[in-house]
Amino acid sequence: NAGVTQTPKFRVLKTGQSMTLLCAQDMNHEYMYWYRQDPGMGLRLIHYSVGEGTTAKGEVPDGYNVSRLKKQNFLLGLESAAPSQTSVYFCASSSSTGVNYGYTFGSGTRLTVV
Amino acid sequence: RKEVEQDPGPFNVPEGATVAFNCTYSNSASQSFFWYRQDCRKEPKLLMSVYSSGNEDGRFTAQLNRASQYISLLIRDSKLSDSATYLCVPAFNDYKLSFGAGTTVTVRA
Numbered sequence: 001n002a003g004v005t006q007t008p009k010f011r012v013l014k015t016g017q018s019m020t021l022l023c024a025q026d027m028n029h030e031y032m033y034w035y036r037q038d039p040g041m042g043l044r045l046i047h048y049s050v051g052e053g054t055t056a057k058g059e060v061p062d063g064y065n066v067s068r069l070k071k072q073n074f075l076l077g078l079e080s081a082a083p084s085q086t087s088v089y090f091c092a093s094s095s096s097t098g099v100n101y102g103y104t105f106g107s108g109t110r111l112t113v114v
Numbered sequence: 115r116k117e118v119e120q121d122p123g124p125f126n127v128p129e130g131a132t133v134a135f136n137c138t139y140s141n142s143a144s145q146s147f148f149w150y151r152q153d154c155r156k157e158p159k160l161l162m163s164v165y166s167s168g169n170e171d172g173r174f175t176a177q178l179n180r181a182s183q184y185i186s187l188l189i190r191d192s193k194l195s196d197s198a199t200y201l202c203v204p205a206f207n208d209y210k211l212s213f214g215a216g217t218t219v220t221v222r223a
Contacts, residue, residue: 040122096209102148105157105159108156
């Protein structure tokens with residue numbers, strides 16, 4: 001049982017380049033999330049989705065776009081990468097039972113923008 | 115005021131010691147609470163869930179004080195493997211969590 005899988009695990013981009021981070025979950029979870037984590041700042045929510053075809057902005061959405069065309073996948077796009085987007089990106093998912101049982105996280109993507 | 119505030123530490127303790135730390139939260143509507151553990155450069159992993167006044171799981175005890183809006187985590191008989199950053203996470207509804215920046219614990223031999 002894979003849980004939450006993120007690809008790629010590492011990436012180096014040049015300023016202005018674009019890329020897409022893929023998150024896939026096999027737990028049939030309704031909710032999916034993208035966070036970034038920077039030293040000393042904790043996890044900050046970028047975008048989230050409460051179901052297939054829906055997305056919403058989180059705390060730090062600027063410079064990112066997302067799509068949830070299939071229930072199991074949540075894509076995070078950087079249209080024009082900037083050095084400020086150098087970070088570790090975590091995807092997470094959770095179920096929709098009406099009680100919050102917490103998130104399951106992917107192993108992260110380490111992105112460096114030069 | 116931040117939604118979640120934690121003492122960043124680090125708490126440096128010898129093996130076998132007891133260590134405890136608190137977390138305060140600002141949203142009184144929070145219904146459930148979690149402690150996550152994060153090892154260096156790894157993803158956060160769920161350590162404990164707290165749905166009522168507290169929870170105990172082996173050497174780990176979490177206590178919730180709704181009146182004062184804080185939760186605590188106590189680790190007894192610390193092991194080297196307990197060295198990690200512990201994230202306090204209140205839930206505001208059935209799908210959204212708010213993460214604290216974490217408390218770092220280092221257990222030394």
